[in-house]
Amino acid sequence: MGKAELVLDVKAMLAEGPNWDAENSILQWVDIPAGRIHWYNPSDGSDKYHEIGQFLGAAVQDTRGKMILAAQHGFYRYDPDSRLLEPLADPESHMPSNRFNDGKCDRKGRFWAGTMHMNGDSPTGALYCLHPDLRMSKLLTGVSCSNGITWSPDQRLMYYIDSPTRQIAAFDFDVETGTITNSRTVVEIPSDEGIPDGMTSDMEGNLWVAQWGGWRVSCWNPSTGKRLAVIDVPAALVSSCTFGGSGLDELYITTARMGLDGEQLRKQPGAGGLYRYKAGVRGMPSNRFGD
Template sequence: MAQAELLLDAKAALGEGPSWDERNGLLYWVDIDGKALHTYEVSSKQTSVVPLGKKIGAVVPRKSGGVVLVLEDGFYAYDPSGDGLTFLGNPEGRKPNTRFNDGKCDAAGRFWAGTMSMNGTANQGALYCLETDLTIRTIFENVSCSNGLAWSPDNRTMYYIDSPTRKVMAYDFDLESGEMSNPRVAVEVTEEGAVPDGMTSDAEGMIWVALWGGYGIRRWNPHTGELLLKIDVPAEQSSSCAFAGPNLDELYITSARVGISEANLLDQPLAGGLFLYKSDVKGQPTYAFGG
């Protein structure tokens, strides 16, 4: 089994959503319950924390500068050198007592992000898409915990996780229209106590999935369901991963401490940390929001 190394002992309550800003050499990630946006500059190893006052689900770079993110109450732009937070919109018909969770941009610059119930009620969430003209499209509803997103290198397949199903779904994807079709199961997680959380893909078309409750990352062939690699992370609640760095061969992994008892934290003191795994395979880039 491969081993991820601790990069930053952040002790995040609910670390999530890493994304790579290639233009500025910055890794972004979020602490949902800590209500903060984190940055890590890969070259200098400098870090910053921006408190936002609301739960933050995911963050992506923006082509025009700054970032776009989902807070608990909708889509926002954030420009640290300009206007700060700017509200972009909240989906119509969104169910009450839900919050945004994971999100990611496709190669056309659309920002896909989903929601989940804040009290654990099933089927209250949905998957949405913020188009580059800032309109918001509802993709589908009756989701329990909208989570990982990824695309194949040719952009013809989209992968999606609703965590409690313990499945990674694959869809035919039309990059030009942003339409998904033909759902099928790519991978089913069978490890006891573990559910699939955040996800990314690599240049070979394989998917890398963080296992919440599984102490690590798994690399699967989504065409065959074959498990190719296990990466051990010293944090039970491994939450998400993204390729970053100048060669896109560094896998950054987030984790969480929320819900772990003080006694159990003694066995995993690095929970909530940011971890790094040096990969032999290059990852897919983080695409920026195009609007």
């Protein structure tokens, strides 16, 4: 068991979607309700952001210097230099109470992102895959709160979280076609430990899962369903995590302060901050969108 340290006391409403840019040694993350993309530089502690004017669930880099966003009103391409926001696809324009939430790219440069009802309590969401040629596939329906997505080191399995189920599902994954089959539950989160949120995996194939309301990130072996470690976080609403640093052995953890009252915030002044834990294992790298 270990404890995460606060490295950026930014007091975000709902920090999410951390991605490590290995080329520039920058951690990119989003504040969902603020509609902000952040870039945190661990070398000097600086953090800058751009605001896009709508809820922002996830943001990934592409291979051409731009970014691909999963936002309140669909997929967009964003140019950080010109700040031009270009709509790409809005698969749920007929569902104004839905928005995109968590998302991540696979090794072939496809962007996987899911939706949820704004209240998070209705199974109206879905899981989508945006291909590098901008084709879009719908992979799952009946989702309540689409969250963590990650893959096994050999790319033969995809793991996925629909938070209210308190489960991590595994799918057989075809890396060439981007199809998923044979869903089964591999991990169940105890009911008194919050709900599973964002997730990443290490090079040993273990899953690192943020537990919203649980004050922790837990490491799980998906082959056995057993917990291997607990990382204490001094904030209740732990939202996501990813590996970063020069050795990809530092776990960056995002948290939230949304919905906390004054007394709760006094007990967790770092809520909404960015935390780091030296995990001692190497994580899988973040992928970019495109071929």
